[in-house]
Amino acid sequence: MTVDQDSEEQPAGLRSHYEMLQPKLRRFLTARLGSPADAEDLMQDLWIKLGQIPSGPVGNPSAYLHKMTLNLANDYVRSRMRQRGREAAWSDVMIAEPNSLAVDPSPSPEAALAAKSELDILLRAIRTLPERAQQVFRKHRIEGASHAEVAAEFGISKSAVEKNMATAMKHLMRAMQEDDET
Structure with missing residues (x-):
């Protein structure tokens, strides 16, 4: 070798x-x-x-x-x-609880579709609000401004802000109820 x-x-x-x-x-x-x-x-x-x-x-x-x-x-x-x-x-x-099955926290397809439909109804209803009520609603509920801040920005009283919010909420509730009935 x-x-x-x-x-x-x-x-x-x-x-x-x-x-x-x-x-x-x-x-x-x-x-x-x-x-x-x-x-x-x-x-x-x-x-x-x-x-x-x-x-x-x-x-x-x-x-x-x-x-x-x-x-x-x-x-x-x-x-x-x-x-x-x-x-x-x-x-x-x-997993929400010990010894439980794993659950996907996202909404079911049916729930997601229902939520999207509800959102579409609300957006349409917001667009049909009287102009001042729409502005006040958007500023307070969507942008998060306080009643005092909304009043100062639009040059109206806090009472006027509350009345416009009440008008907007009644209008939106009515739109949601009408949709439930159909």
Whole structure:
């Protein structure tokens, strides 16, 4: 057997050190991750990485492999923590009570359609309000201005604001009741 044939049969460089350290690295990962299956997955990832990195002289291959293993384990743990955070955020929103089924908090298609229809009716009714009542309603209910602010902006009394709001509310309630009857 020539030297060239011998080197082809034996793993070279870091992979040969990997072969020697494999049981120790596997124990380290199992202890760090708490799962032999996860440790085995990361051992395979380490093997693949060793095949992808350019092989050159390494001063302390054992320390190098341990550091690579630690980095893989840390990346894995961070990934799992992010995943658990996403799952926790999802379950906080989706599950109303412990031991209950996950429920989508968005409205059903029927409820969404009914709400859109109701909104369309209200918008049409607002557009048919007398001009001053419409302005006062928009300023107070939509923009959130107080009665005093509305009165100051339009140069009217607070009593006039209240009367315009009452007119607007009666008009809108009547429009909603008429829609319910049809």
